[in-house]
Amino acid sequence: MYRFSYSEILEDAPETGREREREAFDRALGLLRDVEARGLRGAERTAAVGLVQDLWNVLIADLLSPDNALPEGLRDDLVSIGLWTMREVGEVLSAPERSLAALIEVNTSIREGLR
Template sequence: MYKFSYEETLSESGSRQRENERLAIEQSVALLRTAEKAGPQSREAIDAIFFLNRLWSFFLDDLAKPENGLPDEVRAGLISIGIWMLKEADAISKGNSRNFAGLIDVSNVIAEGL
């Protein structure tokens, strides 16, 4: 019978979680690219912004928890990025911006870091 140590299990769980986060960000990027082509007032843009808002709301909620294991400086940086992402997405949905490229670029950088 093969037994995993608690530390190994946690390490694998963390790797799986980062992979899931990366996949979710990649899905967001795909939606944003489609929305960029369709235009800021398209159904594709609405879907992309909705997905991005849900994703970053989830990330921000997790980052704000005291039990989040990331160093404070990294958490603060990601929280700042998340707030910018949500504000930029809101500006697009209100017709005040077309900065899909900025959202895509930042998302790609975050995904690469995972």
């Protein structure tokens, strides 16, 4: 599992940081897609959704940091997407029959934006 602090990403060149973000999204999306395709419930589903939640916890904290150099409007938009993701994670965890399609679609769009 990918575990790194956002400060480690920021210490690297911006290209390396974006690559690590893409890798984290790729890992989370791979797990979500697998769980959705196989109709998994229980611990595997919780772990996949939890990884997305962990990723967005890190991203939101960084986006809210006064040291974040992204334009304010972009930061605000990304925080809004992150907060939606966190709400959707809560819904998915409380309703095991709920599809992961929305989480997959939104996070795929964000991942593609890291190009």
